[in-house]
Every structure is written in structure tokens, then in C-alpha cells.
Amino acid sequence: MALIGFTVYNPGSLGANAQNLNMATCSYNLFPVYMGGSSDEKVGCFVYDPKNELFIIGGNTTSEDFAPAQNNHGFLVALNKDSDWVWGKFFYNVSFALSDVTGCKMASDGNSLIVLGIGNSLPVYMEVDTSDGTIKQFISILWHLASDVVVPVYTTQSGIYYDKNDFFDKKEYIYWSFTMDDKIQMLRMQNVPPERGNPVLDWAFQFDDFTQAQATDRYRRKDPVFLENDPTDAQSFYMAGYYQGRGSVMKFQKRNAKLRWWLSFP
Secondary structure, X not given: OEEEOOXXXXXXXXXXXXXXXXXXXXXXXXXXXXXXXXXXXXXXXXEEEXXXXXXXXXXEEOOOOOOOOXXXXXXXXXXXXXXXXXXXXXXXXXXXEEEEEEEEEEOOOOOOEEEEEEEOOEEEEEEEOXXXXXXXXXXXXXXXXXXXXXXXXXXXXXXXXXXXXXXXXXXXXXXXXXXXOOXXXXXXXXXXXXXXXOOEEEEEEEEOOOOOOOOOHHHHOOEEEEXXXXXXXXXXXXXXXXXXXXXXXXXXXXXXXXXXXXXXXX
């Protein structure tokens, strides 16, 4: 069972000599709120939508008294600032459940929620209307050489970003990152309204290892945890996580994914 809690501070309670929020007096508590069932829940998505004034929480549950069944189900829940339950959703692609919500972010225009997860063992992107939780768009990715014999293994975290107005051409692009068979994949997809056609893959890159020698467990660790837009440079974005066994931050150019710099640390 998951516990969500917030403490609300009244800025007016900070005296003239207050140096930090630790000196504030808690004016009131809105939470905790419990959600879930008799088995396990984990949270991979937490975001605040300022336009609708909603807290949105998402993740994975295996509770049959919370989800439709005890197998893995991804979920999204919206609460308002009074802790009222506004909506809650489980998602299916025909007969396959969205098994996990691993990350989320508001689109660049702030009008919808972008969700990254796993459905039918494939990376899944969803654009969700935050006012009621309905799906505006659903995309899943499958490697073009996959077959009954070749079955890639994918993992996702929070590596998703939707730029609604590109700096160069004013088009809409979805940026993804995930792993396939323990190799980082990063791609940009030009999005178009469903009535005008299908999304178009603009570029895609795989991060290969530097050496063919037997790698240590630490060296093998690679996690593209976050994709973030650069707030001061509209031409760039960042990927943060683990690469070659080290914590890493990389800065890329949006147009062609050219690496501008890479910072790694133990």
C-alpha cells in the first residue's frame, strides 16, 4: 500500500528573522492519503499540474483488491489540493495491460501529461488529459528486427519529454530514452495528429560499450533515468542517469543528438 503525504507551510508564519523553512510553523496538513491494496504498490510518477491544480501519482500495483487482477498493472491517480480523489485509471492495449508507469512529465505547453511505461513488454508512451485521465495518444515501440525468436528485453524509467514547439522548425517532437537488451536507446520522434498520419522517427541512437572485454557488474550498469529540456538553451536537452557504471549527465543538441559534453562521477 502506498502512502502519499504533504505538509503545507504558511509563508506568513516565517518571522522577520527566519533563515529557512525549518523555522516555519506548519499551518495545516492535507494528507496523508493511503492508496493501494493488500499486496505491493510502487510509485514511478509524481507530478503537479498547476493548470488543473492536481497532484498526479502513477506506478505499478499487484494488488487484486486495487487493480482488476493481481498481475502487474500500471495506474494513474489524481488528487486535488484538498486530498479529494478526482480520478483513477488503469490502462489496457486491447487485452494487454499497461503493466508499469515508470515516469511522467508535463508536456512543454503544460496542457497534458506525458507518461512512459511498459505494456506487453514494450516501451509505451501515452499523452493523458489531466482533467479526467483520458488517453489522447498511445504509442508503443518495437525493434524492427524483433521476431518470435529474437525478443528484445526493454526497461524504462523516466526518460521522456514532449516538446510541443521546436526551436528550429516549430514542429512537435517526442524524446525517448530506455534500454533494450541492456543498451541505452535514445530517439526523437516527430509527432503528428492521428488524423494526419503516423509519428515519424527523426533520429535514433544506441549507446554501445567502449570495450569488448568482460565487463564488471558495475561497468554494465546503464540507466537513462531522466530526459530534461535545457531551460536556458532551447536547442539542447540533457540525459541523466548511469552510463559505464558511473553517474552521468550528458548534454545533446536537439536537431541531430550531437553530444556537447558528458560529465561522469563515481
